[in-house]
Amino acid sequence: MSLKNTTKAWGGLAKVFHWLTVVILIAAWVAVALHEGAEKDSPDYIKFILLHKSFGLSLLAVVLARLLWRLSNVTPSPINMPELQKKAASWIHGLLYVALLAMPLSGVIMSQLAGKPVSFFGLFDLPQLLDINKELAKDVKELHEDVFFPFLMLLIVGHIGAALFHQFVLKDGLLKRMS
Numbered sequence: 001m002s003l004k005n006t007t008k009a010w011g012g013l014a015k016v017f018h019w020l021t022v023v024i025l026i027a028a029w030v031a032v033a034l035h036e037g038a039e040k041d042s043p044d045y046i047k048f049i050l051l052h053k054s055f056g057l058s059l060l061a062v063v064l065a066r067l068l069w070r071l072s073n074v075t076p077s078p079i080n081m082p083e084l085q086k087k088a089a090s091w092i093h094g095l096l097y098v099a100l101l102a103m104p105l106s107g108v109i110m111s112q113l114a115g116k117p118v119s120f121f122g123l124f125d126l127p128q129l130l131d132i133n134k135e136l137a138k139d140v141k142e143l144h145e146d147v148f149f150p151f152l153m154l155l156i157v158g159h160i161g162a163a164l165f166h167q168f169v170l171k172d173g174l175l176k177r178m179s
């Protein structure tokens with residue numbers, strides 16, 4: 001298997017980026033769920049939110065690298081399907097990238113506005129680039145949790161649903177292109 005994409009298939013690196021994105025997203029969700037289940041300000045509470053932020057930074061880095069890789073490679077030709085499905089798939093993929101960038105960026109902005117550090121697994125902290133504004137931090141928190149997260153979940157469910165539809169209903173081999 002080639003690292004680079006071809007007009008017929010995604011390359012190895014595109015597949016690694018895809019599945020690494022999935023793993024990091026799951027890790028970030030688990031960390032925030034554990035954070036929300038821990039007693040406020042306990043060591044576990046702090047540990048899990050720091051992990052969530054670290055996974056968020058990891059997601060941002062992987063998605064940016066994934067976009068750069070995608071822009072520097074050919075994209076496999078769409079499989080044979082109606083034009084409307086091709087356009088829907090293109091829009092969903094584009095919106096997934098937007099949401100995958102919006103989540104970690106809004107998380108960093110929220111933390112910076114709240115004056116809370118954003119650490120990458122304790123190895124380094126992002127520099128504080130924004131002035132503290134706790135009111136604005138609350139607004140960004142609402143965007144992060146109540147707008148971007150449900151939007152991302154909706155897109156993911158649609159993406160998975162479409163992949164399963166192709167696999168089990170249309171039986172057109174689409175899923176094999178990313179496995």
